[in-house]
Amino acid sequence: xxxxxxxxxxxxxxxxxxxxxxxxxxxxxxxxxxxxxxxxxxxxxxxxxxxxxxxxxxxxxxxxxxxxxxxxxxxxxxxxxxxxxxxxxxxxxxxxxxxxxxxxxxxxxxxxxxxxxxxxxxxxxxxxxxxx
Numbered sequence: 001x002x003x004x005x006x007x008x009x010x011x012x013x014x015x016x017x018x019x020x021x022x023x024x025x026x027x028x029x030x031x032x033x034x035x036x037x038x039x040x041x042x043x044x045x046x047x048x049x050x051x052x053x054x055x056x057x058x059x060x061x062x063x064x065x066x067x068x069x070x071x072x073x074x075x076x077x078x079x080x081x082x083x084x085x086x087x088x089x090x091x092x093x094x095x096x097x098x099x100x101x102x103x104x105x106x107x108x109x110x111x112x113x114x115x116x117x118x119x120x121x122x123x124x125x126x127x128x129x130x131x132x
Contacts (some may be wrong), residue, residue, distance in 0.1 A: 005128055007010055009077045015063060016072045027057040033112035034105055034128070035059055035094060041099040041103055042112065043074050043131060080104065090124035102132025 001007060008031050015023035027049060031066060038061075045064040051057040058118045064073040080095075081087040089095060094115045095104045104115040108125030118125065 003079075005030065005034070006079045008034065009129060011080055012061065012063075012074070013077050015061075017075060018092075019065075019070065019072075021063060023063065024035065024053050025059045025061065026055070027059045028109055029056075030107070030112065031059060035061060037103075037105055037112065037114060038074075038131065041131070074131060076102075076130070076132045078130040087127045087130075088124065089124045089127055091119050091122045094119045094124075095127060095130070097116050098131045102130060105131065 004026075008025055011023055011025050015099060032049060035044070035047045039047055043064065045062040047062065048060045049057060065071065066073075069108045089106070097104050097115070106113060106115060106118050106125045107128055108118055108121075108123045110121060110123055112128070113121075117128075
């Protein structure tokens with residue numbers, strides 16, 4: 001697999017379209033950090049890391065739906081930086097997603113964080129994806 005983050009986002013997108021409650025994703029440390037950010041920002045209901053014997057394990061993600069009209073909390077997931085074209089940003093020109101309503105997830109020298117937290121800490125990095 002050349003782009004595991006794109007695979008992660010695609011699995012989430014497909015589960016949302018099929019209106020699944022839970023989706024299983026092969027784990028890595030970067031995917032675990034992205035999952036934690038999605039939970040902290042309120043885009044997913046819950047998550048669980050299951051360690052594997054020979055592999056890195058599995059991440060079980062419980063998707064969050066509105067109880068009345070069954071609309072998912074995640075409206076869109078978009079991969080920004082990819083193996084063929086990396087996208088980097090400094091703290092002065094941080095990307096704004098939906099005029100501040102969405103988040104951009106960045107990989108910085110201080111770890112994986114949202115664009116708002118990176119701007120607050122004045123660090124730049126690679127823009128992994130946009131969530132809204």
